[in-house]
Amino acid sequence: MTVRTQVVVIGGGQAGLAAGYHLRRLGIDFVILDAQTEPGGAWQHTWDSLHLFSPAAYSSLPGWFMPPQAGEEYPDADHVVTYLRDYEKRYELPVERPVRVQGVHRDGELLRVETDSGTWRAGAVISATGTWWRPFLPAVPGRGDFDGRQLHTVEYRNPQDFAGRRVIVIGGGNSGAQIAADLAYDTELTWVTQRPPRYLADDVDGRALFDAATARRRVLDEGRTDTGGVASLGDIVAVPPVRAARDRGLLKATPMFTRLVPGGVEWADGTRAEADAIIWCTGFRPALSHFVPLQLRGRRGHIATDGTRAVDEPRLHLLGYGDWTGPASATLIGVGRPAREAAREISALLAGTT
Structure with a gap:
């Protein structure tokens, strides 16, 4: 045809x-x-x-x-x-x-x-x-050595699948924060981010983000200095579930580890975190x-x-x-x-x- x-x-x-x-x-x-x-x-x-x-x-x-x-x-x-x-x-x-x-x-x-x-x-x-x-998985040493479950954002559905388990969530963007907040109550959670989480102000939602993106386009069209748009405001929109978990002290970010090992992950100083599952919220x-x-x-x-x-x-x-x-x-x-x-x-x- x-x-x-x-x-x-x-x-x-x-x-x-x-x-x-x-x-x-x-x-x-x-x-x-x-x-x-x-x-x-x-x-x-x-x-x-x-x-x-x-x-x-x-x-x-x-x-x-x-x-x-x-x-x-x-x-x-x-x-x-x-x-x-x-x-x-x-x-x-x-x-x-x-x-x-x-x-x-x-x-x-x-x-x-x-x-x-x-x-x-x-x-x-x-x-x-x-x-x-087309989910992205970074080339982290030892990724093939981990003997637990690995999945990307696209495969995650709900916290019931991980209740009572040790879970590492990797990613400091919106999906990482939201999935970490989802899992914070019923799992042994470790949240890993490349840099300390940057939350947008609690009253900022998609309306403000669209206005920031529109203003940036106007500035660029006029040949003026780039304002940075949405990226200049932060990385994480503090939606209600994220705010709730954060304010209860359940969202504590840990710096990025060095490599994966059979039972979890390891940092440069030899510190380890055991895990049953790793969720890659890496874009x-x-x-x-x-x-x-x-x-x-x-x-x-x-x-x-x-x-x-x-x-x-x-x-x-x-x-x-x-x-x-x-x-x-x-x-x-x-x-x-x-x-x-x-x-x-x-x-x-x-x-x-x-």
Whole structure:
């Protein structure tokens, strides 16, 4: 099967849906190819206690405010999944699933998208695959020697799985703090971070973070000195469960160890911590293996972009991977603006005006 369309969007999560919304408004023919079997993107695979940083109204995709969740100031992941499913239906977005993209190739004036369900040929491609599907594990000595359970953020679900066990959580970002707080009550917890935890002020939530990211973009656009944006405020949003565990003295960070040993971890001075399980909350990398045929990656595997557009392939846009593809573009509320800009650039490209 070969299908011709104007635009192929790869990924049916929040970034892909935002792109679809703006493409639809511009009257562009497109399809969204999603590898998942159900709507909701990565939100349907998170840990049970995960909540947004912001109220529903400040966590919305373009065109439609997220409805509030009864009894919750900050909606949980299930509510987000429901919202994304309903958003897809509301705007009748053409999502094909499950379709796994295997590679994107140049094909004359078009791009050819090869999948496990056929081939699509298009004038432009938007990649919106995110990072959840590519968890990062650092190269720590002895990682293969540890004889307990090792898992990444993507595999963690709830503290019941570890009740009464000795658990080491590694990571000083939001996922590390939240999972450590989740485990602080029913496990023998050791929380390990590269540097002392930097909590944002307790009254800072996603609204303030989006404002900081927007202000940084304005400063950069005007050629002024970089304010640092969200990173200048801290690493950890003090959501209620994190605040509660911290204020009870249950979140005490330990510096990074030197290596893993069969029964746990060891520091440079020979001190050891025994563990039954280690949870690596060590972040993600962009899921971009489908672009290998285009040979776009430069140093450290990075694809150079101007806004969302790939510098070396103007028919390709990358959306929702973080600040390098638009400030706050990896968030629900932040992805709308770069999605709109990508759709407008593609519209101009298809019209032959760029």
